[in-house]
Amino acid sequence: MDRGKNRLIVSFLALPVGLYTLFVLIPYFSALIFAFTRWSGLSQNIRFNGANNFIKLYRDEKFWSALSHNGIALLILPPVIIGLALFFAFLFTQGKGVAFSRFFRVAFFFPQVMSVVVVAVLWSFIYHPTIGLLNALLGAVGLTQFASFPWLGDRGTVFGSVLAMVVWQSVGFYMVLFVAGMQSIPVDYYEAAKIDGADSWTMFWNVTVPLLWDTIRTAIIFLAIAAMDLFAQVTVMTNGTGGPSRAADVVPTYLYSTAFSDGQFGYATAMGLVLLILVLALSIISLRFTAREALEY
Amino acid sequence: MASVTTSQKAAESSDNALSIGSIVLKAFIYLILGVWALIVVFPMLWALMTSFKTDQEIFFSPWSLPTTLVFDNFVRAWTTARLGEYFVNTLIIVIPSLFLTLLLSSMAAYVLARFEFRGRNLLTYLFLVGMIFPLFLALVPLYFVTQKLGLLDTYHGLILVYVSFSLSFTIFFLINFFRTLPKELGEAATIDGASQYDIFFRIYLPLAKPGLITMGIFNFLGQWNQYILPNMLMITNEDKNTHYVLSQGLYYLQAKQFYGSDWSGLFAAVVIVMIPTLVVYLIFNDQIEQGMTAGAVKG
Known part of the structure; x- marks a missing residue:
């Protein structure tokens, strides 16, 4: 067609594609190579060492420990967050709808717009042994054995404390998502179910959940990917240490310290590659596992 | 689009709504929604309240309201702890970005x-x-x-x-957004x-304003709150840390416990970092919800 069109295509794509190639594509694709090298960053010569990084990873207890924490997050975060969000969204859309619904939605969503760092610092205050909100509350209801208990300084509680914060921050986002989905379900479906004698519970499982399935699926994938990250949360709440005995270490924090504290860049990138494979596998599994016939309405 | 929503349905059947059961429900x-709202809002209010207290009050009367409002906490956070500088740094980065x-x-x-052009699909996949x-990775x-x-x-x-x-x-x-705009305008x-170029800048770009606003808000929140990238790329030595952005500055403060233990200053710092995103959210919460649900509902 006309020359004007081709000129436009080239000139409009040049900058975005150029930047994207330089800062996104080149790093990602060179990571695929770095992962098979031994490189400390200082020496100019990067040596290939085949699958050695991955063999080392396989034997690295710290890596398995970090990965197991991501695994725990993966088992806990999606069901708890989606469960709570669905429950709240369901309550929201019951009856005439809820008065002050705007207030509740805005309040629930609040933590989502805050930086993870702010939320993590705020929660470090909450968990603080002496001036913290949590121990004060527990003391107020008579659980005095928790007086000055260090939630973030104890191996047994540090990671759970991080996860509780993630739940606090995320539920509102998914609730708003589900409320919107529920409100677009045609009312006839509920009326038909009512005529058949279904109660709210049956309607929830047999009408709401199936018609909301695509949204729930999206939520599962988002949260699975989030569970494989948790870098900022763990870094801030453990002052970059990964917690006592690295009890809250996750793969991204271990990767970061391997690269930027220990200077083992090739080895760290190998962890990144494992992370990529896990994220892709998780997305595919969640899509397969949750595949149902699409319900059109 | 569904013509009748769930809440309208309920309004119709509300004639028999005053039964005991429905009141209990x-x-x-x-109760449930109120409890969660409290769980969410209370820590923020607590941080806000604490940021006006003295260190003495924080330790010895954590529950009471501040006796006097100590604005000096904010002054210290802004100047001594250099949050003011980090605030400006963040603006210098986020606005052009x-x-x-x-x-x-x-x-x-x-x-x-x-x-239509050669390589379009490949490019889309690469993005x-x-x-x-x-x-x-x-x-x-x-x-x-x-x-x-x-x-x-x-x-x-x-x-x-x-x-x-x-x-x-x-x-x-934005691809999805531009696809909804009529082709005929450009052809005419x-x-x-x-x-x-005129067609893009004079016709389509103005029409894309709602999409641009939505993306502007999402990117503002994402870039303002970004931590991992500056943490790695803005690594000026810690004595100077002249290029820190807010999220880095706040973490640095917490990690260093604010040169000793200036708790009140740290709480003030949290409030300073928290406020801008909350303001943006309060102004634009409609667009945020619409932007989210545009992709999610039947997406």
Whole structure:
């Protein structure tokens, strides 16, 4: 067609594609190579060492420990967050709808717009042994054995404390998502179910959940990917240490310290590659596992 | 679109709504929602309240309201702890980065949405990489690319990195947006002799305003709150840390316990960092919800 069109295509794509190639594509694709090298960053010569990084990873207890924490997050975060969000969204859309619904939605969503760092610092205050909100509350209801208990300084509680914060921050986002989905379900479906004698519970499982399935699926994938990250949360709440005995270490924090504290860049990138494979596998599994016939309405 | 919503349905059947059961149910619903609202809002109010107290009060009467409002906490956080500088740094980075993200994404999205050309599908797939691949895979090479280009510790370096990592998501959102705009407008303008550039800047870009606003808000929140990228790329030595952004500055403060134990100053710092995003959210919460649900509902 006309020359004007081709000129436009080239000139409009040049900058975005150029930047994207330089800062996104080149790093990602060179990571695929770095992962098979031994490189400390200082020496100019990067040596290939085949699958050695991955063999080392396989034997690295710290890596398995970090990965197991991501695994725990993966088992806990999606069901708890989606469960709570669905429950709240369901309550929201019951009856005439809820008065002050705007207030509740805005309040629930609040933590989502805050930086993870702010939320993590705020929660470090909450968990603080002496001036913290949590121990004060527990003391107020008579659980005095928790007086000055260090939630973030104890191996047994540090990671759970991080996860509780993630739940606090995320539920509102998914609730708003589900409320919107529920409100677009045609009312006839509920009326038909009512005529058949279904109660709210049956309607929830047999009408709401199936018609909301695509949204729930999206939520599962988002949260699975989030569970494989948790870098900022763990870094801030453990002052970059990964917690006592690295009890809250996750793969991204271990990767970061391997690269930027220990200077083992090739080895760290190998962890990144494992992370990529896990994220892709998780997305595919969640899509397969949750595949149902699409319900059109 | 459904013509009748769930809440309207309920309004119709509300004739028999005053039974005991429905009152109990209502009370239960408000109780649950109220409890969660409290769990969410209370820590923030507590932080706000604490930020006006003295250190003495924080330790010895954590529950009471501050006896006098200590604004000095904010002054110390802003000046001694240099949050003011970090605030300005963040603005210096986020404003141009936001502008470039929206301009470059809308240009690319417009071309990808409206023209057929060789390599279009390949390009679209490549933009998908930035959305799906975990950031941590790119981290180490990104550091060295930035270093090679002499962009470590510079504002423009971080701006370019922010823009690059915001492109994928913004482009995909805007492609869908441009596809909904009628083709005929451009065709009519071509007949009138308008150049391709005029058609974009005078006709389609103004029409894309709602989409640009949505993406502007999402990218503002994402870039303002970004922590991992500046943490790696803005690594000025810790005595000076002149290029820190807010989230880094806040973490640095917490890690160093604010030069000793200035708890009141740290609480004030949290409030300072928290406020801008909350203001943006309160102003734009409608657009945020619409933007989220546009993709999610029947997406």
